[in-house]
Amino acid sequence: MNIKRDVGMLAVLAGVLGSAAGAVHAAEPTKETAEAPRETIVLKKGEHRDLTIPGLTRLSLGDGTVADIRSMGGGTVRVSGVGPGYTMLFVWAGDARHAYRIVVK
The missing domain is CATH 2.60.40.1080 (Immunoglobulin-like)
Incomplete structure (x- = not known):
């Protein structure tokens, strides 16, 4: 088990999942934008x-x-x-x- 590699992969995965969740949220209208x-x-x-x-x-x-x-x-x-x-x-x-x-x- 390579801890540095695993931590790096988790950071990348968290960034990707966070971006996808942000994209879904951004697509919904808000009071300020729509x-x-x-x-x-x-x-x-x-x-x-x-x-x-x-x-x-x-x-x-x-x-x-x-x-x-x-x-x-x-x-x-x-x-x-x-x-x-x-x-x-x-x-x-x-x-x-x-x-x-x-x-x-």
Whole structure:
């Protein structure tokens, strides 16, 4: 048994596990970093819903394995359910940013 090697391996393992736990924690919204969702959109796999957002300038989707988004033109965004789970959709219109929680069952 090599104590120096074992202690070193434990330190590396603790650092890796600590980083993974921190990454999971960092992905969760906090009061300081995320606004409350404007709306929760619940879809089934394969189902879609169109959102009309006047002045739409930008879109950002968190997890593409849960939902898909497409700009349909004229400020309309089609949100489609891809697989079970939840994700966030951020929409910019003018100077404002709005958050939507998307749940796919």
